[in-house]
Amino acid sequence: MTYSGSNYRGSASVPPAGGGGGARVAAAAAGGPTRRGLIGSGIGLVASIAAAGGGFALWSTANRANADLDRPFDLDAIPEEDRPEKTNEAMNLLVVGSDHREGNEEADARSDTNIILHVNESGTEAYGISIPRDLYVHIPEYAAASNYPEYTGSDAKFNAAYAWGGVPLTVLTIESLTGVRIDHVVEINFDGLIQVVDALGGVTMDIEAADADGYIGDAPGVTSIHGDHYFFPEGPNLLSGERALDYVRQRKQWARGDFARMQHQQELIKAIMDSALSAGVLTDRGRLTSFIESTSDAVKVDTELNVIGTAINLMDLRSDDLVFLTTPNLGTGDEGGESVVLYDEETGASLWEAVVDDEVGAWIEANPKDEGE
Template sequence: MTYSGSNYRGSASVPPAGGGGGARVAAAAAGGPTRRGLIGSGIGLVASIAATGGGFAIWSTARTTDADLERPFDLEAIPEDDRPDRLNEALNILVIGSDHREGNSEEDARSDTVILMHVNEDGTEAYGVSIPRDLYVHIPEYAAASNYPEYTGSNAKFNAAYHWGGIPLTVLTVEGFTGVRIDHVVEIDFAGLVQVVDALGGVTLDIEPADAPDYYDETGVTSIHGDHRFFPAGPTELDGEAALDYVRQRYQWNRGDFARMQHQQQLIKAIMDSALSAGVLTSRSRLTSFIESTSDAVKVDTEFNVVSTAISLMDLRSDDLVFMTTPNLGTDTMDGESVVVYTYDLENPENDNPEATTLWDAIREDTVSAWITEHPDLVGGEAAEE
């Protein structure tokens, strides 16, 4: 079976940026991108709102935020020989949500959510591809890995790359099995998501009732974490803690982690909608709070330019983003672990997963729209039989 994520598609309206492809792609990262990870892109979104409706004081805050952002990721330091070539001016941003919690060591964190965001060369189309954390892939050898360098160069679940070697190894792993050049990185953790949602005054999510046998409840879904809060089915207002709780759930649905990825994508849409609502646009205090909270919540690479992102994102809306999930062969047991199977032939994935390899080709060649036209069943929230 092949599973795909949610589809939120409208007429794309990201305007071309005068500053070139880098600015356009930074825009995509800032405007769309997962749950914890993609929300980091909200920095540019808020900055764009500030530019159009918040006045000089808000715009000044955005510029200050750009200067004060924590920038620990230097992608230029990754050996060039180990990375794919850039084929055009369309750029790609890897948005990462780590499961690091306050009080726990960062060395124990894993990439709980990863979405590859792509903005086309013209800046008119934006796409997000969720990468399952349990996707079974090859993790390249990386002597500089901060944890367990001896484990690198082996096959494992995708989120092990972050645990073993942080952002650099995660980037190398994604580039290795996709062939797509990563141009920017945005990272956010649990606390960051809560900050962002609360700075917006909350979000509204359409809660999916539990359908897994052990959790079935047509009236909603009950969290298996913490205080076991109940989420009533249908549109529900959530604060940051509640939104985080909901998008962490997966066992309550038959689709498991694929349902969780879909809910993550829905949260991105909800955050964008909330940020662009009339209340946010007209409230200087809420705009300022959101900008400042977001700057505290995320980490970005050394080349991420928030101000350029703001200019490029002025017209981007939630319906302008198309979401999907990495085409895969469903779940199975490999090396004694339950995994999401990317391919049974890691050296020649085109043999049994041509949909994935052609998707990566489309991203590299900046022809994703045409790929979606040919594979409409892979853009949506349901599982589809191959």
């Protein structure tokens, strides 16, 4: 049974084949405002830095960026009777990473990254719960689906929800599966991710060596199956936006497949946070302003998300307060002749109940990772 955690002991944790609980992200560099930040939004992260002493010019830039954000997602337009009730003040923010790039039809985009960021009611704890794109789920019937409403009301891989009905259907599918009310949405596409990483001067990631059966390589590391087939040597690498994106898109070179990819996506979130909060960015006003403006161009959010206000409320959260988990599952299986990730209904129900009740920390304590696996 796979539901969260793994033998991996890096910045984040997702399952290869069993265990439970979650692993804390390694602490960011110690000291003052360099450890402060909003988890989940680059603009909010920088806004909290500005509020902590970045000065009026940075604050004005962040505030302007918040006002200028692209806000195409109106969650209030989703029929209320189809949505779970909100029972407390904890925040559930859905982070969607799509494979849309400039020059491609947006209707053909897929959501390869889906993470529910749950911040507890007191703003002292944060949890990132990854949803495998191949998780076999029920996609609710939704006549307003933007692309293929006729396909809705059926069982399919999770990322079909985005392909058929974009963010609204993705939110409905999550809420139907989990009973968790999604409060806000942040979406970033490939081009946006590249912009953010490059605005930071790159990010450092600890590259995991490929270990899949049949993988052939001349040195420890991993060779990309995309584009120019770039080789990433094992260990710490400073990556540009294009190369960071290339690395976190890979999955076939590891025995854990998509679970390895989710792990690397979680590591990239940590790497972006660390880079944005590094002393070099904080002391270079031009670079920090560039990051704020690049982030505002790179993301789409819902109509109600106040990034500045959220950043101030969560300013005391630190990078080591973020715990990564993955949706409870039973590993891969076969449905209709295609490989899917099978949902663990029993364990999943207990995790989502903990999210609804704002007791995720207690759930992790009650579901410790098996150190023997």
